[in-house]
Amino acid sequence: MSPELEQGLYVFVLATFVGLEVIRRVSPLLHTPLMSLTNAISAIAVVGSILVAGEQKTPLSTVLGTLAVACSMINIVGGYLITYRMLRMFRKSGKEKP
């Protein structure tokens, strides 16, 4: 096993455990915002997309990369914005909306 793969697997397994622990504690009340937030976070594919689009190695890779950046950007902008919008709607009894 190459050291890169080994490290990668360690990171993956540990991050999965952290994810399971953290997300188990999310109140069911907020499951929809949770999904839209993780959706925005999974737009981290933008990192790979930017590299492929910006390296401009071949016309094909530039086209695919640009499309991928656009798709990721939709989720980054849309995902964070709608999560924030949803969370602003939640209020306790007797309190006005902030």
Next chain:
Amino acid sequence: MIERAIPLLYLAAAASFILALKWLSAVATARRGVIVGIAGMALAVGGTLLRPEIVSYRWIGVAFVVGTVIGVPMALMPMTAVPQRTALSHAFGALAAALVGTAEFYLRAPRIDRVTMGALALEVLLGFLTFTASLMAFGKLQEILPTRPITWRFQNVANLSLLGLAAGSGVYLVARPDAAWLFPAFACLSLFFGVLLIVPIGGADMPTVISLLNSYAGLSAAAMGFVLDNKLLIVAGALDGSSGFILSVIMCRAMNRSFTNVLFGAFGQVGEKDRAAGEQRPVRSATAEEAAGTLQAAGLVIVVPGYGMAVAQAQHKVRELYDVLTKAGVEVKFAIHPVAGRMPGHMNVLLAEADIPYDRLVEMEDVNSDFPQADVALVLGANDVTNPAARHDRASPIFGMPILEVDKARTVMVVKRSMNPGFAGIENELYYLDRTLMVFGDAKAVVGSIVREFTGGGGH
């Protein structure tokens, strides 16, 4: 020089994402969570833009603008459309991962080692199948496609063979990365499998499926992390993958079903025969006026919202009802079943949008002990999650599913369009109980007329 700082930016981004999810655990800190999530993403994007490999920013800039122009309206959709919107954004996320995988393949093959090719194959397979599956889910949720499960003979065998074929060509590409001719076929098989995966799934199973697709989109991003040897992608992908996984487990448990059963069980095909049997039984029906009278006399009313409330867009009328009842001294609670609606947490968001305080929304486990004390359980567009058959009828397809025990309330009031059985086509014996009053009509119209009874016969 600045490039040396990039790994640190990525590390900070990974930590921000974990904090974001941690702060999402409670309403009080949740908005802070979103802010730190945005900060994390800004660090990740900023760090990537600084990388020396990037020779031109032109197309990146164009894509940023296009993505923003499409992303903003998608964030401003009404809350009733949130399940569709979520499915659509899963599709975009998965497509991004699949496209990057495709580009990487053509840039690197055949000089690509087996481990990288394995990760790349996984990224492309998951990416493309999640892309089409999410589009299909979007179509069903938007009701462009028929929402009932569509099944045919040997469907499962056919689907599994197709998946086998796709996986097989992926494995072949790992063994022989020079077989570039196979890659388009591999991509097409993955795309096609995604379509077939969703065809037999009905609307009632959407909460599970949407969570599962959330998980796949994350795993695809994590696989990209292995291809690019980027730990930030691995962390973010793993977080997303585990979140989708937990939500699907919660959804499955709330329906007392297994993953395999959701994906291959085609819920809703059962119960066709007992539908005819129940149709003739008598029910007690009531007018809005009678309903208002019963509600006014109550001490505790528990409202049970379901998908029907979302379809009728009745949440704002429900808020008015909540207001008049609270003013009349009636205590009102909302009982939320985990799979009510079309995605996890769907009802909570709708009711919050209508300005109902979230401390009035009670989860299934906590609210079931309240039903025996409740004077009225008001069922608004919910069906299977209230069916007492789940407790005792071993022959029922929903036997064993945890339900909201509305039949324990003194009076059960069901607002429903007609006696047609719900999505799963299962007869609900709740409707034939002596203590049940059926109020027929559209949820929004009925709740509206009940409110008018309270406020003095209209004019408001």
